Amino acid sequence: MQELFAYAPEACENTLKIADMIDIEIPHGKPLLPVYKLNEKEEARKKIYQETYPYDFETLTDQEWLLRWTCFEGLNKRYGFILSDTDIVECVHKEIKTDIPTLKELSPEELIELPKRWRNDKKEILYQNLSEEKKAIFDRLEYELVVVHLMGFDGYFVIVADFIRWARENGIPV
DSSP states (O other): OTTTTTTOTHHHHHHHHHHHHOOOOOOSSSOOOOOOOOOHHHHHHHHHHHHHSTTTGGGSOHHHHHHHHHHHHHHHHHHOOOOOHHHHHHHHOOOOOSOOOOGGGOOHHHHHHHHHHTOOHHHHHHHHTSOHHHHHHHHHHHHHHHHHHHHTOHHHHHHHHHHHHHHHHTTOOO
């Protein structure tokens, strides 16, 4: 490098000075995504959830909560479910009774069963009143949400959904 920059000998020295001033650690193996900030409508819905489950709200980050809310709300629009906001609150809630395992710790069978273990009594009653077809859709959604969460991609999905929502609201085909 000194030969290449012989016309500017201070270039190599300055490069080393700059390198010495940098102190950064970039975590490996984890997604580096911005944090999604809830809008007013989302904050209002979150408040309903917090009032229902004030003791357990901290187990869900804003991003996980919003992803779960959006997905369960989507069951009404896409699959003809008739879930009220109260029902959606029950669906979003996870009754965590033990530490949350990592994806690597779970067999495929355990991964399928995990969302069922997180159901409370109200959610189980709601589930039992579904048709077999809707139970299959509900189970698949819960399974997908668990996989997304255990992979650490709640925020990614929320951010992409926000891009898509904005594009549709502004006449941009997606």
